[in-house]
Amino acid sequence: MTARHSRETLTTQLSADLAILQRKWYAAVQPGQSLPSYEEVMLGSLGRLADQMALLQLSGDTPGVSRTGRYVQQWLGDDRWDIPLDALSPDCATALVQTATSALKNQRPYLGTAHVVRDGIVQKYVLLALPTASRWGATLVGVYINEDGFRYNLLDAIFASTDDGIVSLATIRGPDERPFDFQIVHLNDGASDLLGESPSALQWSRLSAGKHLLCDPSVVARLLALVDNGGQDTIAIDTDDRNLSLGANGFGDIVSLTISDITSLKKREESFRLLFDGNPMPMWVFDAATTEFLSVNDAAVQHYGYDRETFLRMTLREIWPREEWVAHSHALLSIGDSYQSEGNWRHVKADGTAIEVLTFGRRVVFDGREGFLVAVVDITERRKAEAKIAHMAHHDGLTNLPNRALYQERLQQALDQARDGGARVAVMCLDLDLFKNVNDSFGHPMGDRLLRCVAERLRNAVGGGDLVARLGGDEFALVLSQFNSPNEASDFAGRLIEIVSAPYDMDGLEVVIGASIGIAMAPGDGDDCEALLRNADMALYRAKASGGGCHHFFEKEMDRQAQIRRDMEIDLRHAFAHGEFDLHYQPLIDLAEDRVGGFESLLRWRHPERGMISPADFIPVAEDIGLIVGLGEWVLRQACMEAARWPDDIKVAVNLSPVQFRSRNLVQVVISALAQSGLSPRRLELEITESLFLADSEANLATLHQLRALGVRISMDDFGTGYSSLSYLRSFPFDKIKIDRSFVRDVTERPDCLAIVRAIAGLGRSLDITTLAEGVETIEQLDALRGEGCHEVQGFLFSPARPAAEIAGLLARFGHAASKAA
Structure with missing residues (x-):
């Protein structure tokens, strides 16, 4: 079965598990009872689902997790039973308690989610809590836990900003599934400094339980609105001694915050020059009428690379990219007494390097001239980190090939262009043969290296207008728009198999694998992404079933068989x-x-x-x-x-x-x-x-x-x-062996079948194992079997x-x- 089939099976299995458990819970509720008994729901009939169940007891002096299955033990990182809640990792404990509490409050099964962070990877899990009543009076909650497939990397690059604080928040939902609180899942040292608390105190804390600036109800309300509506928001937080600007971005149930300290811009102090000159943030004052620089601080001189004298002979236009002069000039006309740039501006440093900045300004009188005091925040590295995140959202982290999302986007583009021009598009699904043997024999690091080598060969094999992507595991897919006939696609698939099957030199070790390919061509095999990929996958399945090392085109009969299978x-x-x-x-x-x-x-x-x-x-x-x-x-x-x-x-x-x-x-x-x-x-x-x-x-x-x-x-x-x-x-030591009906059918006609029956019966007598013959249909067969000493x-x-x-x-x-x- 291909990696794609495995993923679909896992998704289907998760839905089936949830349906089975909820059906089992409702079936166990007796008339007049609000909760079913623990014994009816949790004992003896969970089968394989027991591996993914945790049993919680929230009442008593030491609430905790009483029992855990093997999968849950891996999830918790703890294989003990009877674990107090305060001994669990905070992310797991929060998710378990919130889901179980909601189920108890609703008096019925409750479906919740958890975002667990391990080594910088956020993994989404589905939790189904089943409240039950035990015969000794306690209320127990069984919680089914399984991963939902959604994960992404919290890049270290986003935490590398020196001046800004970075915080990632995970949404907490209530019994009505509405978001009502957040938990801090990641932060950098800058955030700890700006919020005035240690990293250990902030990590895993909930905003509702804190006292720092993010816990203000008005701030929480704005963040909750982001979860509901998505998008971005900029929030100003002003206190007696600190002024912060929060840049918030919503990613589903995750909210990323960038905290910038703009206190210096909002404080009017008598020691203006000292604050200006010694400020680590680049600052200057320019003339409101002529845009000439009137003063620049040391940080601006150092950051932009112009010496002070040169700076003071320049105007603002000279640090703007030429193509943005008009836009910058129009923006200046709309400035009031104070401003904060709504979007990113680009500035040019002395060496010609372009940087992205945010600017904050206030009208001031400087040496008797009307001007503007401006502070600059260089967000170039932040934008690079965001660009890297955007790249990762569309590319495979191991091979840097396009992932499924980008593959489908590019396939749709190719189909649209082909539809307008009457051309063909070929979709190929490629799966590696014998790859599992490499992982089993040499370990997963070697397997990962091999996948990168395969990706490089495929990348070099496709044309400039085509695309190769990794869908997951050892499965790749290609979009090819340069072919005019199935023969050309067939020839190319054959070359790809040869290219991938050539030996790989891994530090002097020769590794050999193979490849199988399924091909679907638009418009004949489908005219949309889903149909083409599904049909190419069915063709791949046929190629694998044929022994691998070959390619196979999609045929209508495959779709019919697949439909029969789906109906079944x-x-x-x-x-x-x-x-x-x-x-x-x-x-x-x-x-x-x-x-x-x-x-x-x-x-x-x-x-x-x-x-x-x-x-x-x-x-x-x-x-x-x-x-x-x-x-x-x-x-x-x-x-x-x-x-x-x-x-x-x-x-x-x-x-x-x-x-x-x-x-x-x-x-x-x-x-x-x-x-x-x-x-x-x-x-x-x-x-x-x-x-x-x-x-x-x-x-x-x-x-x-x-x-x-x-x-x-x-x-x-x-x-x-x-x-x-x-x-x-x-x-x-078997108690019985059953002689297959294929030998019994011809036992009276073929001497070899009789000899085999005789040998098995004799073997059974020697080992004191009962022998039973299947498929007896005639008296002659019965007599022969009786004569050879069969017991049953x-x-x-x-x-x-x-x-x-x-x-x-x-x-x-x-x-x-x-x-x-x-």
Whole structure:
């Protein structure tokens, strides 16, 4: 799956998680109660979501976080339980308490956000608080935490200003989701000096709890208006001893402040000349009529590079860029008794360097002549920092290639131009082959170096009018407007693959990767950005599925298949939410006793429009979208509840997906299912396939041993069809191995199939492992399997999978005593 698919899956997963948790909370509310019980909501059925849950107890002497999942522990940077709130980092603590408090006040789930800063990176998180009542009287709040994908870099450059203070504020929202307060998340030493408090006292403090100048209600009101409306604002703060000018910029829930001290301009003191001459800020006085310089201070002489005598022979026009003379002259005509430049002006220094400045002026009488006293703030470095921020907003931080936002903007421009001129535009999605191996073998720093090398090769390969961008991970995209035919695009894609696949010399180490490319061309494959990128991505997926190292054009059939897949995902979620699934049971026949020894539970889905859908079609989709965890938990609980109604010597077998093991909550789910149903663990068989061992095998083996320690039996399904089945028998003491139906089907016709069945049956006897043959359909197959010593069989010869209501009839048919339900 491509990086783009992964991102879309993550976004979809976040929405699905929030919907599942809220649905679970509302379903657990009992009539007459305002809150559901803690046990109903938080115990035993969260599955993989438990990793992202924190449990808060805000009442009592020491409010804090009682329990945390693995993901939350990483988020907090603390893997302990029972952590007091004052021991947490302030950004995490503020977000948790605010969200939990809002949920308790509203008496229902509350969705909040948090902006967490780590190493200069601001990451946005979504928090869903679920208030619950516990049976011992306390009110507990479970908080689900997951990242929302929004992040950006707080550049150190913006904090490098020497005279100005820089402050970044994160918005705090109340239960009504309206902003009402701010928290200081970053500041520089200049801000600490201007506000009169130490950096440690200011960092993470809330404006509502402070006493410095930013905490004035009128200032907070102006800042809150920026959050609602965006844009910029300039705020003047005047006190008895200090005058500050605040330049505020809103970026969503983040407000950036630049604090300039303009006290010297607003104070009329008798010691004017001393203040003027010794001021570190460049200052001068010019004649109101002639614009001649009447006086300049040392800071102006040093900053602009003109000696004092030269300065005093000049007029204002001589420090203005020639192309701005008219604009500056018009601005002078509108000056009153005092002014502050509304925009940026440019001045020219003695060496010809242009700088950007803000100017502050007041009409004065100097040596008997009417003039203006002017103070200058050089904001050149600040503007460079802002330009760098703007560049980063449109470029990838690792490779400096355009990012997705700029890519889409340039693609739209290319489409508009092509539409006017009747030309074609090609969109290519390029994904690296074997890149994961580089990261796994040599580490992520080497992977990052390799991505920069790939970016440089791609940048050199495209023409001046074309664009290459990095969309994320190891996925790149190109906009090409120089092609007239698919053949030209195909030739270029082939050259790109050769260029990217050439070996890379990494400090004497030769690294080899490959590339796969998907191509979509406008207007035939779409005439808007979203359609073209989506179709190129589908073509890339086809190229990767073909083995990589090739390119593939988009075809209409891909879109049809993708739509089928999207419809299947939507229908699956609807089916799970509305209970459209059912379990059927196929008998497992004990050959030694000629009786039913158990039943295998098999999931069935009867679509309201398409009828019965094969598990082979919908199970892989459920695994891909993460639904299999919740679905698998439902299957396990349902099967155990049904089996509890059967005679005590009848077992039930339940299939497990490898995806269920990733949640790391499987053991608790099994324990809960057994406890709720009252089923003995020895009557439960869990079937796995060897694909479980292909990833994170040590953790999965540990989970299997925990399950077996409960008394549950473990069976390997489809034995003999994989690459390493025998080695897996050494890794884990299986209770049962199931001979795949592909061998059973031809056991009476092909000697090799009979030999394989004989070998597996003999292996089972030697290792004291029960062997079961699947797919038995004829008496001849049954006789052959009985002759080879198989212990159990299942198949249509005895019965297909039947609904639970027919279990009693099946047991009676095979001569078993009536079930408990009967």
